[in-house]
Amino acid sequence: MIKRRKTKKIKIGYLEVGGNPPAPVSVQTMTNTNTSDVKATVKQILSAERAGCDLIRIAVDNQKSAEAISAIKKRTNIPIIADIHFSHLLAIKAAKFGIDKLRINPGNVGRKQNESKRVREKIIKEIADIAKKKKIPIRIGVNMGSLDPKMEEKYGRTAEAMVHSALEEIKALERHGFGDIIIAMKASDVGMTVEAYRELAKVVDYPFHVGITETGLPPSGIVKSSIGIGVLLLEGIGDTIRVSLTAPVAEEVEVGLDMLRCLRLRKEGVDFISCPTCGRRYSGQKETMDLIKISKELKEALKNEKRYIKVAVMGCSVNGLGEAKDADVGVMLKINSGEIYPLDKTKKYEVPKDKILPEMFRQIDLFFKNKKKDQ
Structure with a gap:
């Protein structure tokens, strides 16, 4: 059984993250629409919701996108995160228009060329003040692709650089009395990402959003994400996850939920067991039924089932009986x-x-009917 890391509890809208005991690990994704296109953004968020998404991030990179937040929230259900880069004024706007959480990138927010420490401190204070006023958390989102140049110069492109970047931002927010913080440190390198989370977990008790960034197309992107996220979750590290794929947002959610089911961190939906095809399917030179076809048909029919059930389709009597x-x-x-x-x-x-x-x-229908009677 996985022993989850104990953290501070953070609320994102109605959703709890971390804590002691920890809240369930949540799954998130990010829209790829123009956020100011309210209709398209709402459509994609609702699609992610149907797939089982717990919270979702939207790009807020201009005034129109910030102004669209309230309209988007009225037509969707799950908590929404504003993805903020470069301009802290957009973070303030997003908070005023009802966002549930801010993600700020310490690599570029308040880090214009030749910007003084005093000016950056003022920027961080303004973000902390509006977040406190609106009672919304902040995710410190460190990414190797946009690492603070000063950290890169001092530590190189390393896990250590990401950890120090996160710690510097944590201390800056804490100086202004802000502690509703979630932390992410992502790289496309699996080992580097895992090392960064392990090291930071030793010195802070804030919840972590975990993921491997820019993993590419499925299936290789799924493999990369599964290794990195899976290792951390098995060690009890991780309170929310995103599987970053070059794929539809709903697919990211489905893969994330599958990860949590595999690790017994989420008991909902179908835990589908089917054996690999092998020569044991031939009994007396005759092949057993088409396992692949039957498995695909059954899984497809159950893809929208949200209630938990473990279903097995096995091809022979060697392991089939036990499974x-x-x-x-x-x-x-x-x-x-x-x-x-x-x-x-x-x-x-x-x-x-x-x-x-x-x-x-x-x-399967009888299983759910009997389960309902027992409740």
Whole structure:
């Protein structure tokens, strides 16, 4: 069982992050629309919500985008984060228009060329003051792609540079009495990202948003994200996650939820178990049922199911028997039939191949009906 890191509890709208005991790990993504296009942005946020997204970030890089926040919030449900770069005035605008959380980049907010420490301190104070007034948290979002040049000059492009950048920003906000902070430190290098979070976890108790940035296209981007995020979550590090893919935002959410299900950090949706195809599917030179086809059809039919259930589709009797027994509902495929394992495994039964999917759906419905009675 994963022992989660204890942190300060932060609220983003109605959503709790971190704490002791910690709130459930939440999944987020980011829109790729022009935020000032309210209709398109709302459509994408609602799509992410249907996929299971807990909170979402929008780009606020101009006045019109900031002004669109209130209209977007009226038509959506989950907490919204304003992504702020360069101009602290946009952070102030976003807060005034009802944003639920600010993400500021310490690599570029208040870091114009030759800007004095005194001016930057004033900028941080203004951001902290509006966040306190509106009771919204701030995420310090350090990214290797936009690292503070002074940190890069001193520490190089390293995990140490990201940690010191985050610590400097934490201290700046704390100097102005602000402590509702979440921290992210992302690089496209998995090892560097993991090292940075491990080191910062030793010295602060703020919640962490974790992810590997710019991982690219699936499936390689999913692999990269799964390794980096998965390692941290297994160590108890991480309170919110984003899987950054060159892919539709809903796909990022689905992959993130799958990660949490695999680690038993989220018990909702379908935990789908199916075996790899192998030569054991041939019994007496005859192939068992088409495992790939049946698995795809079953998974597709259940893709929008939000209630938790463990479903197994197995191709032979070697491992199939045990996996089917462990699932809430399972099937072990034979040559022209399937052995169905309902919730009561003592009542397993065999059906012809054309009845496998209908029987699986029937048993899944019965599982949820029985679960509802027990509640």
